[in-house]
Amino acid sequence: MKYNKDTSEKILDSAIDIFQEKGFNGTRMQAIADKAKINKSLLHYYFKSKDKLFQIIIEKAVKLFIPRVLKVINVEGDIFQMIRDFVSAYIDMLRKNPHIPSFIINEINNNPERLLKLIKSSGFNVDFVKVKIQEDIDKGIIRDISPEHLLLNTLSLCIFPLVAKPMVVGIILNGEEDKFEKLLDERKKVVANFIIDSIKI
Amino acid sequence: MKYNKDTSEKILDSAIDIFQEKGFNGTRMQAIADKAKINKSLLHYYFKSKDKLFQIIIEKAVKLFIPRVLKVINVEGDIFQMIRDFVSAYIDMLRKNPHIPSFIINEINNNPERLLKLIKSSGFNVDFVKVKIQEDIDKGIIRDISPEHLLLNTLSLCIFPLVAKPMVVGIILNGEEDKFEKLLDERKKVVANFIIDSIKI
DNA sequence: GTTAAGTTTGACTATTTGGTTAACTTTACA
DNA sequence: TGTAAAGTTAACCAAATAGTCAAACTTAAC
Numbered sequence: 001m002k003y004n005k006d007t008s009e010k011i012l013d014s015a016i017d018i019f020q021e022k023g024f025n026g027t028r029m030q031a032i033a034d035k036a037k038i039n040k041s042l043l044h045y046y047f048k049s050k051d052k053l054f055q056i057i058i059e060k061a062v063k064l065f066i067p068r069v070l071k072v073i074n075v076e077g078d079i080f081q082m083i084r085d086f087v088s089a090y091i092d093m094l095r096k097n098p099h100i101p102s103f104i105i106n107e108i109n110n111n112p113e114r115l116l117k118l119i120k121s122s123g124f125n126v127d128f129v130k131v132k133i134q135e136d137i138d139k140g141i142i143r144d145i146s147p148e149h150l151l152l153n154t155l156s157l158c159i160f161p162l163v164a165k166p167m168v169v170g171i172i173l174n175g176e177e178d179k180f181e182k183l184l185d186e187r188k189k190v191v192a193n194f195i196i197d198s199i200k201i
Numbered sequence: 202m203k204y205n206k207d208t209s210e211k212i213l214d215s216a217i218d219i220f221q222e223k224g225f226n227g228t229r230m231q232a233i234a235d236k237a238k239i240n241k242s243l244l245h246y247y248f249k250s251k252d253k254l255f256q257i258i259i260e261k262a263v264k265l266f267i268p269r270v271l272k273v274i275n276v277e278g279d280i281f282q283m284i285r286d287f288v289s290a291y292i293d294m295l296r297k298n299p300h301i302p303s304f305i306i307n308e309i310n311n312n313p314e315r316l317l318k319l320i321k322s323s324g325f326n327v328d329f330v331k332v333k334i335q336e337d338i339d340k341g342i343i344r345d346i347s348p349e350h351l352l353l354n355t356l357s358l359c360i361f362p363l364v365a366k367p368m369v370v371g372i373i374l375n376g377e378e379d380k381f382e383k384l385l386d387e388r389k390k391v392v393a394n395f396i397i398d399s400i401k402i
Numbered sequence: 403g404t405t406a407a408g409t410t411t412g413a414c415t416a417t418t419t420g421g422t423t424a425a426c427t428t429t430a431c432a
Numbered sequence: 433t434g435t436a437a438a439g440t441t442a443a444c445c446a447a448a449t450a451g452t453c454a455a456a457c458t459t460a461a462c
Contacts, residue, residue, distance in 0.1 A: 022226075183353075242441070
């Protein structure tokens with residue numbers, strides 16, 4: 001027998017929650033152990049050190065996320081429908097993992113190389129989207145706009161509100177927290193329309 | 202004599218840099234002292250504790266930032282010009298303080314109340330912008346869109362690329378870091394046009 | 403049942419780090 | 433110029449926390 005799958009799963013589940021919520025420096029090994037209801041020594045038995053555990057958590061988060069993102073991009077059909085589908089699916093995905101965006105933002109600012117290496121090694125690439133955009137510009141389906149900017153705009157509109165949730169609630173929604181979920185729901189349509197209205201001819 | 206202005210300035214200057222870069226938990230008092238080239242005890246002599254120092258840093262950052270933001274919003278004239286001016290000035294402002302956006306994002310996710318209280322107590326409020334947007338919708342100058350969403354879209358498009366810089370470089374610019382500054386420059390026009398194209402009638 | 407390998411535990415250690423203290427130096431000014 | 437207050441320093445302290453270890457326990461194989 002080599003390693004108890006159950007225990008290491010419990011550790012990973014707890015660790016991902018706490019790292020995502022508190023960041024690397026804010027996370028206590030004891031807190032992970034408590035949440036997993038195991039002895040703290042087991043963390044080291046299974047994962048050697050805090051750094052190693054964190055590394056594995058990041059890797060899992062990225063590898064879980066990237067295929068999902070790619071899956072909701074469908075460049076085969078109508079670009080307007082592609083935008084609607086992507087925005088809707090992406091916002092839904094982010095809502096289900098509300099801590100992931102700020103976790104990644106945080107991590108990427110602390111250690112850009114590590115995360116970038118990971119992303120690249122996972123074969124993630126958006127060139128096919130850029131190509132699709134450029135094709136539709138050439139065909140006269142959408143107005144002339146840099147594919148890079150259009151892509152970045154789309155991601156910004158989807159991701160930022162979740163990353164900045166407390167600020168959105170505090171400043172834009174005047175503290176009415178309960179309106180946030182409604183706002184996100186609306187955004188699935190609003191954002192798609194906002195983009196489409198901007199690029200259609 | 203009551204307190205050496207020079208020393209406390211040096212401390213604040215160093216502290217703001219390090220807190221912004223590393224966050225509260227990632228910051229070491231010793232690191233602040235080293236950067237300021239003073240003895241660590243002086244931090245406590247002048248600011249009592251890490252928490253107090255942090256509080257003051259946030260307060261300074263917020264009080265410096267908010268008036269600048271408000272200053273570049275001019276609701277008196279043409280809404281399209283208002284958008285152009287705001288986007289351009291805001292992106293420039295963020296570029297000059299590249300750590301501020303991710304610092305705020307992090308901070309507000311770790312301890313929402315603290316930062317929000319400060320922002321609110323400073324009298325920051327965006328209702329006047331919402332009113333202006335609604336007026337121009339009613340006048341038929343721009344299409345019907347929720348003021349909250351338009352505001353949030355604008356902020357998302359300006360702030361997100363800076364918060365996620367390493368990801369933008371890695372994924373959208375295929376690792377060509379030197380293109381990032383050019384991208385930001387372009388964005389001053391691209392984002393304004395993107396918004397205007399979307400809301401004009 | 404015995405054994406050996408894998409797993410779990412609590413007590414312990416080393417280090418990091420925010421904070422204190424007391425001695426020293428400089429400055430203001432009577 | 434004497435002295436008291438302000439400013440500065442190094443040495444130290446206590447708490448927090450990552451990491452270690454040996455003993456105890458569990459499981460599976462024979």
